[in-house]
Amino acid sequence: MELCVHVSGLRKSYGQVHAVDGISFDIEYGKVFGFLGPNGAGKTTTIRVLTTLVHPTSGIVKIFGKDIVKHSREIKKRMGVVLQEPSFEANVTVDRALELYGLMWRMPGEKRRDRARELMEKFDLVSFSNMKNDELSIGQRRRVQVAREFMHDMDLMFLDEPTVGLDPAARRTLLDYVKKYVQSGLTVFFTTHIMEEAEYLCDEIAIINKGKITATDTPDGLKQRYGGVKTVEIKLKDSTTQSVMHIIRQIADGSVIETPAQDTIRIGSAEAQEMLVKIIEYLSKNGVQIESISINPPTLEEVFLTVIGGGGSGNEGRA
Numbered sequence: 001m002e003l004c005v006h007v008s009g010l011r012k013s014y015g016q017v018h019a020v021d022g023i024s025f026d027i028e029y030g031k032v033f034g035f036l037g038p039n040g041a042g043k044t045t046t047i048r049v050l051t052t053l054v055h056p057t058s059g060i061v062k063i064f065g066k067d068i069v070k071h072s073r074e075i076k077k078r079m080g081v082v083l084q085e086p087s088f089e090a091n092v093t094v095d096r097a098l099e100l101y102g103l104m105w106r107m108p109g110e111k112r113r114d115r116a117r118e119l120m121e122k123f124d125l126v127s128f129s130n131m132k133n134d135e136l137s138i139g140q141r142r143r144v145q146v147a148r149e150f151m152h153d154m155d156l157m158f159l160d161e162p163t164v165g166l167d168p169a170a171r172r173t174l175l176d177y178v179k180k181y182v183q184s185g186l187t188v189f190f191t192t193h194i195m196e197e198a199e200y201l202c203d204e205i206a207i208i209n210k211g212k213i214t215a216t217d218t219p220d221g222l223k224q225r226y227g228g229v230k231t232v233e234i235k236l237k238d239s240t241t242q243s244v245m246h247i248i249r250q251i252a253d254g255s256v257i258e259t260p261a262q263d264t265i266r267i268g269s270a271e272a273q274e275m276l277v278k279i280i281e282y283l284s285k286n287g288v289q290i291e292s293i294s295i296n297p298p299t300l301e302e303v304f305l306t307v308i309g310g311g312g313s314g315n316e317g318r319a
């Protein structure tokens with residue numbers, strides 16, 4: 001089966017800086033692949049290499065089954081890129097911006113106008129089509145920037161932290177526009193440092209840190225693999241935690257224990273179930289009544305922090 005993207009042992013160094021330090025991953029057609037990592041992780045460098053803006057130092061990159069160094073022109077025609085740094089032409093109106101992109105891709109006149117009209121509607125740009133770029137909000141500009149990329153037919157789109165600078169509502173809206181296209185078969189390579197976004201949009205997530213991929217999986221798979229730690233919360237009825245804390249500490253030895261309220265104990269543990277059984281046994285034996293109990297799986301953010309922190313035992317007190 002042909003893969004949309006195949007990357008094997010990719011390195012990109014700038015002098016002593018190994019921006020991308022031997023990464024490998026595959027992306028199937030029609031999937032959204034998320035690159036999740038902190039600043040300086042190597043996300044943009046990877047996009048630069050995959051979109052043929054810079055040459056790899058070493059390694060193999062195949063897109064649409066073809067080597068990107070040998071077939072860059074052919075590959076470029078079938079992909080779109082929205083770079084991190086916006087390139088806004090202050091004086092250009094929204095409809096003109098789409099028109100210019102159509103011209104750039106040498107689209108015939110009628111097709112160009114039809115497509116522009118369609119995108120204006122799809123991205124809700126109609127009401128400000130005559131406004132100039134510098135009169136728009138950051139969110140609106142981003143939308144134009146993404147929309148204009150769709151002026152040409154493509155099979156693969158790269159989005160480099162497209163939601164930076166947007167408020168949560170505008171972020172969600174932008175991701176929803178992308179989702180519409182994904183449903184019609186587009187393959188997307190998306191970078192972000194925001195876990196919720198990766199979770200919302202991606203079929204598969206690679207966590208990248210210091211030029212290396214530390215984990216690749218589905219959002220659920222990541223949670224299962226790295227989410228051993230669960231948070232147990234016990235709220236007592238008509239008692240404070242004070243009288244039982246010394247025993248709880250013994251039962252939950254080695255775990256992170258907090259008391260967010262006078263009657264509430266919160267424990268982060270990899271053996272949450274077993275621990276909870278022991279605690280309940282002890283409490284009922286001693287006549288301490290329980291108001292409520294909850295066990296919560298980790299958020300993707302907690303997974304991310306665990307993996308970034310080197311994996312294993314690290315639960316930095318965020319129970």
Ligand SMILES: Nc1ncnc2c1ncn2[C@@H]1O[C@H](COP(=O)(O)OP(=O)(O)O)[C@@H](O)[C@H]1O
Nearest residue numbers: 014017019037038039040041042043044045046
């Ligand atoms: N053109 C360049 N010259 C030198 N160092 C670079 C260049 N581009 C990126 N880097 C370095 O490579 C590392 C990864 O950068 P980048 O890919 O931009 O990370 P991210 O997009 O994940 O924030 C950083 O340490 C950055 O300073």
Ligand SMILES: [Mg+2]
Nearest residue numbers: 043044045084
């Ligand atoms: Mg970047």
